[in-house]
Amino acid sequence: MKIIVDRCKCTGLGICESLAPDVFEVDDNGDLELKSELVPDGQLTDVQDAVAGCPTEALRIEED
Amino acid sequence: MARKNLVVVGASLAGLRAVEAARNSGFDGSITLVGAEEHLPYDRPPLSKAYLDWNEPGAEPESTTFRTESALREDMNVRLVLGRKATGLDIERKRVLLDGTSLDYDALVLATGARARTFPGSERLRGVHTLRTLDDAVAVRSALDEGARTVVIGAGFIGSEVAAGARKRGLDVTVVEASPTPLARAVGSAMGSACVALHHRNGTDLRCGVGVDAIEGERGVERVGLSDGTAIPADLVVVGIGADPCTEWLEGSGLRLDDGVLCDQHLSAGADGVFAAGDVVRWHNALFDRPMRLEHWTSAAEQGAVAARNAIEPGSAKAYQTVPYFWSDWYDSRIQFVGVPDADEVRIVEGDPVRDERVVALYRRGDRLVGVLTINGQNVIMKYRALIMKRTCWDDANTFAESRARVRAQSR
Incomplete structure (x- = not known):
């Protein structure tokens, strides 16, 4: 499963990073970086929480 | 016995997330969402930020409505009761009272939020607003569009965001803060001063340690009279002096109220099936081992989901704990x-x-x-x-x- 970031919506608030730090990280410019484009094994719940926790609804998971 | 009838009172973020979490967890009973405002659930943080930005004439700011009516009514099979205020709660009969009618529940989420404090005596004066609801934001925005000389009462986060929005448009802005140290309660006095340095750097006239004696004008606001004897001319006054939890309707219900609905770490209000979420709940946050009431986006969203799941499955109720988080955009x-x-x-x-x-x-x-x-x-x-x-x-x-x-x- 693939993680998609809508760059027009994302403002780098970083809640995703605190819920799934292996996948999301806000970089030095304040932009969101995907450390993994795919949902890592065993981390689906964390990534789903990050999707739900995004205040700008910038994240989604796409089925393969 | 499985719960079959979820009522969510309050149709903002926490209420919406309650409804969504219930359906996403497979709950197939009835869901009713009650909201005091006519609007469909909408997002608040943008209202004091991007929503106030200047747009080309005729262009509307981006809508902050979360879901369409058909997504809620049809896709999620939620009964919407909007524009109706809850007026009472009967925990014995398990019934929420609305004006003149009532709703039975076996699972209930209280998410009535908080109400912006107003400046006494100024409520009817044109040009004086709080900024909490969509209607507030529309009014403030339209005053800014007209180039209003703006006075913000309270150097808190909402007030400061409004001030920043007005400055971005090149308008004159004065922020009046009664306390000598702004934001002391939110971030402590040392860092409060650090934050308000942003106002100084961006040309906002910030006056701390000065009270507001009166907001004056004939039909609309004309000036703000301060405790130091000065008066500031104003076309728009935004009052940002905090918010109080909407719990009046629960008085006498038997629920424990103390600056919010008192709840345990599971967000249970103590009566069968009754849970609370969002700005209205004061719950035991085990991570800091103390009761807290937050007015933050993240906790409202998370609590809404937890409260709903706990309300429909109280046997497997989960605790909610969090490290509070908020953000604010200034300039x-x-x-x-x-x-x-x-x-x-x-x-x-x-x-x-x-x-x-x-x-x-x-x-x-x-x-x-x-x-x-x-x-x-x-x-x-x-x-x-x-x-x-x-x-x-x-x-x-x-x-x-x-x-x-x-x-x-x-x-x-």
Whole structure:
């Protein structure tokens, strides 16, 4: 499963990073970086929480 | 016995998330969402930020409505009762009272939020607004469009965002703050001063330690009279002096109220099937071992979901604990805070608040890291949130801060 970031919506608030730090990280410019484009094994719940926790609804998971 | 009838009172973020969580967890009973406003559930943070920005004439700001009516009614099979205020609660009969009618429940989520405080006597004066609801934002925005001379009462986060929005449009703005140290309750007085340095840098006239005696005008507002005897001409006054939880309708219900609905760590209000979420709940946050009431986006969203799942499956209720998080956008800067502000010590580990655009400050209580404030520190704030979540001790937090500073120095 693939993680998609809508760059027009994302403002780098970083809640995703605190819920799934292996996948999301806000970089030095304040932009969101995907450390993994795919949902890592065993981390689906964390990534789903990050999707739900995004205040700008910038994240989604796409089925393969 | 399985619960079959969920009622959610309050149709903002927490209420919406309650409804969504219930359906997403497979709940197939009936769901009713009651909202005092006519509007479909909408998002509030943008209302004091991007929503106030200047647009081309005729262009509308981006809607902050969360879901369409058909998504709620048809896709999620939610009964919407909007524009109706809850007026009472009968926990014995399990019934929510609305004006003249009632709704039975076997699972209930209270998410009635908070109400912006108003300045006494000014409620009917044209041009005086709070900023909490969509209607408020529309009114403030249209006054800004007309080039209003703007006075903001209260240098809190909402007031400061409005001031920043007005300055962005090049309007004259004065912020009047009764306390000599703004934001003391939210972030502590030292860092409160650091935040308001942004106002000074951006040409907003900030007056601290001055009260407002009167908001005056014939039909519309004309001036704001201050306790130091001066008067500021104004076409728009935005009152940002905090909010109170909407619990009046629960008085006499038997629920325990104390600046919010008192709940345990499962967000249970103590009556069968009754849970609370969002700005209205004061619950036991086990991570800090104390009751808290937050007015933050993240906790409202999370609590809404937890409260609904607990209400429909009380047998497997889960506790809710969190490291509080909020953000606020002023001018071109983003302020972020994680944790709690009441500290024995606040240590600035990066930046000089008077001079630098980027500031990182750590808050210590006992030997533990309990809070972190950043200005333009998006790349570290959530790392600190994780440290607070793990109950990291003060020394380790400082070691982490030093390692980050080294990395930053090398990358320059």
